[in-house]
Amino acid sequence: MSNMMDIEDTFTDFRQAFSNAYSGNGYLKLRFLLQDHLPISVLSSKYNTGMNLFNSLKDRGDISCTDVNIMSEIAKVTKNATAKSCVKAFIEDVGPRYDASEGITLSSYRKTLYNAMDEITEVECGDVHNLTAYYGLGHLGFQNKWDVVFHLEKEVKLNDTRVKWKRFADQLNTKAQIILLEYNPSGADDTEGAPSTTTGSQATTSTDGGICRQSSTQNSDLTAQELMEISKKLGFDWEELAIAGLGFKKPDLDRFKMDNRNSIIGAIFAMLDAWSKKVSVAEHTRRSQLANALKKIERNDLAEEVEINNIL
Incomplete structure (x- = not known):
């Protein structure tokens, strides 16, 4: 590259090409994976694009023309061949100036939840149906798993406690449960937010983050x-x-x-x-x-x- 201006131009083209690799519903994956690094006000915009998200990261100093570490991670986690090729070509263009040592990364929590999301089913009476029914979200009209979990992370904060994590996992299919239950979130209290219980198989109610839900004590003795x-x-x-x-x-x-x-x-x-x-x-x-x-x-x-x- 001849000078820094050339690199900046190439960086802009790279961000656009990388974003294009996540067109359509692919944008929802980007929003999900960047949730730990961007404010809700940015993530919640109805007219957002992948390019807008990466421009926000650039403005915050989290990515630069010499460090796109998190974009490389996103490409690997999502197994997106086009995105991987974009990253490889960009790093080759930047050459020895490239340095990923200070870049932001995806947390173990974020990667674990993404891998579980890959297994979540959206078919009728599948996992999304279970989640919306359990957390009382039917009135919000969610149409896909990414919007459901995006909402739950904002309102319930799924990894606050191990109890919340287990409740979330319990609503999903076996493959998704296995991925989630092999990860131990950093919640401070196993019992925080635990539902009230009654004897027998009576239904109980409790709240997570202000969301009312129905639960059953039928499975309470073995988690x-x-x-x-x-x-x-x-x-x-x-x-x-x-x-x-x-x-x-x-x-x-x-x-x-x-x-x-x-x-x-x-x-x-x-x-x-x-x-x-x-x-x-x-x-x-x-x-x-x-x-x-x-x-x-x-x-x-x-x-x-x-x-x-x-x-x-």
Whole structure:
């Protein structure tokens, strides 16, 4: 590059080309990934474009013609080949002046939530339906998962506490749950904002960030987080537990494996989650039922952890 003005011109062209790689609904991904670095007033504008977002980052000094580190991260996380090519070409043009050492980055929280978003379904009665119903958002008319989660992050602040994180994960499909529950948010209190409870399977109400929602105590005695930890510890005994202890058949196990062909922990979690949702708590608690099933296959170590609520 001959001079700094040439670099600035190339930087402008680069921002535009990178933004074009996220046209249409791709803009919603950019807005989501940049939520930690731009004010809500910028992100909430109805007429925003990707170029506007990156111009705002430039004005704030978060990106420059010698540092587009976060744009490189976005391209990798979204697996956008066009965006990756844009970054590579720009860095080659800038040459030795390029320095990404001081650039802003995507947090582990943001990348984890994005990866889970990739698994969230928008089909009728899918994850978006579950989220809008659980958090009482039906009247807002959200049409896609990005707008739903953008709203929840503003109003509920999903990673404030582990309780909120678990509640959010509980509304999603197994693949999204696995991604979320393997990440531990930095919330200070496991019980902060916990819902009030009643006996039996009566419905209870509580609020998150001023949003009213309905919940059920039916699953309150074994959380999704605990089921995930059990899945990690169960190992090769899971099939015996499923058939001998929890009443599943071989075709059920084949389905869990097929749906989670890249993750044995995912298959185990799917099995435990399916069992948890079909069990009636009118007879015994899920905790005692699972402990008894574990004893039946001689996994007394896990049975004891389940019984005394010492899984996590």
